[in-house]
Amino acid sequence: MTLVSENLSMSTSTQDAVVELRDLVKVYPGRGGGADVVAIDHTNLRVEKGSTLGIVGESGSGKSTLARCLLGLVSADSGVANVLGTDTVSAGQRELRDLRGRAGIVFQEPFEALDPRMRIEDAIGEPLRLHRGLRGKALEAKVVELMELVVLDPALRHRYPHQLSGGQQQRTNIARALATEPQLLVLDEPTSALDVSVRSEILSLLVTLQNELDLTYILVSHDLTTIRAVCSHLAVMYLGRVVEQGRVEDVLDRPTHPYTQFLLGSALSLDPDVKTPPPAVNEAGLDTKVDRNGCCFAPRCVATTDPGACTSTVPLLVQRGTTQLVACHEAGA
Numbered sequence: 527m528t529l530v531s532e533n534l535s536m537s538t539s540t541q542d543a544v545v546e547l548r549d550l551v552k553v554y555p556g557r558g559g560g561a562d563v564v565a566i567d568h569t570n571l572r573v574e575k576g577s578t579l580g581i582v583g584e585s586g587s588g589k590s591t592l593a594r595c596l597l598g599l600v601s602a603d604s605g606v607a608n609v610l611g612t613d614t615v616s617a618g619q620r621e622l623r624d625l626r627g628r629a630g631i632v633f634q635e636p637f638e639a640l641d642p643r644m645r646i647e648d649a650i651g652e653p654l655r656l657h658r659g660l661r662g663k664a665l666e667a668k669v670v671e672l673m674e675l676v677v678l679d680p681a682l683r684h685r686y687p688h689q690l691s692g693g694q695q696q697r698t699n700i701a702r703a704l705a706t707e708p709q710l711l712v713l714d715e716p717t718s719a720l721d722v723s724v725r726s727e728i729l730s731l732l733v734t735l736q737n738e739l740d741l742t743y744i745l746v747s748h749d750l751t752t753i754r755a756v757c758s759h760l761a762v763m764y765l766g767r768v769v770e771q772g773r774v775e776d777v778l779d780r781p782t783h784p785y786t787q788f789l790l791g792s793a794l795s796l797d798p799d800v801k802t803p804p805p806a807v808n809e810a811g812l813d814t815k816v817d818r819n820g821c822c823f824a825p826r827c828v829a830t831t832d833p834g835a836c837t838s839t840v841p842l843l844v845q846r847g848t849t850q851l852v853a854c855h856e857a858g859a
């Protein structure tokens with residue numbers, strides 16, 4: 527079974543790819559004798575320099591696994607994950623360490639990402655010591671510079687993580703991720719665990735930093751307003767597969783895969799200002815075992831006119847609009 531797109535590019539531009547995934551697969555062994563979990567299923571993606579790729583999908587669709595595979599924090603089973611010229615699937619520890627000096631990651635839970643016994647200055651200073659060999663006054667000056675960059679009062683540098691607010695902790699994580707002047711930042715739901723009032727501050731910080739530092743972002747988020755405001759491109763994941771991708775406005779304004787339509791419709795139906803009925807989906811299909819020889823969404827899909835094709839053949843990602851790639855037997859047929 528393969529799921530290889532004919533067209534891997536997220537756009538027609540000839541810019542350099544910062545990330546290129548080819549046929550990436552990650553299967554977790556089943557827990558307690560249960561079935562194996564296919565977290566990433568033959569995924570292809572390309573992210574160009576300076577762009578922001580949003581990744582959306584329900585919980586369990588493989589977004590965090592994908593984010594971690596990019597930096598080799600989770601080792602994929604097969605395929606290629608070319609990140610800034612390093613294939614993190616086949617790379618050794620030394621190459622991965624070198625890559626982590628050029629690409630940073632920020633996680634959802636700001637406090638858990640920090641060592642509770644490390645002062646803020648040490649948390650931010652650690653990558654500078656490890657990757658840049660900085661010590662003493664030079665290290666101190668760089669830590670202060672980074673704290674100012676992420677708008678965190680340098681007076682807080684002697685404190686421990688538990689003495690900071692959630693927003694300040696996440697600013698610390700962002701400063702830590704930026705310490706080695708990376709070209710790529712992977713952001714896995716960076717604002718989901720924060721108070722609503724702090725979320726927009728952190729997001730605008732991320733947007734400012736991207737412009738100032740010429741960064742490429744991969745942003746996992748379930749908040750479509752954030753995605754529209756921040757991302758240039760979007761990939762929609764369902765059970766380990768990318769089912770639709772393209773320029774953000776194309777995917778959000780003309781969702782073509784039935785799952786994307788369901789996801790966007792669900793978000794709209796939760797908005798009290800929008801009187802949209804919840805989108806149609808076969809709820810009973812949630813309990814049906816997914817057959818990976820066909821479309822993963824088939825058990826929940828109400829768009830199918832040819833159930834035979836949907837359950838027996840994996841739909842390839844094919845071009846459906848100017849920039850959209852859609853993996854569906856029905857879309858545009």
Ligand code: ADP
Pocket residue numbers: 554555557563564565583584585586587588589590591592
């Ligand atoms: P998302 O971030 O989209 O919620 P994840 O990448 O966390 O998705 O998880 C994808 C699937 O892999 C889920 O079914 C999840 O339960 C499973 N999974 C994630 N991490 C592990 C693990 N360490 N061991 C076993 N299964 C895992």
Ligand code: MG
Pocket residue numbers: 589590591
């Ligand atoms: Mg996740």
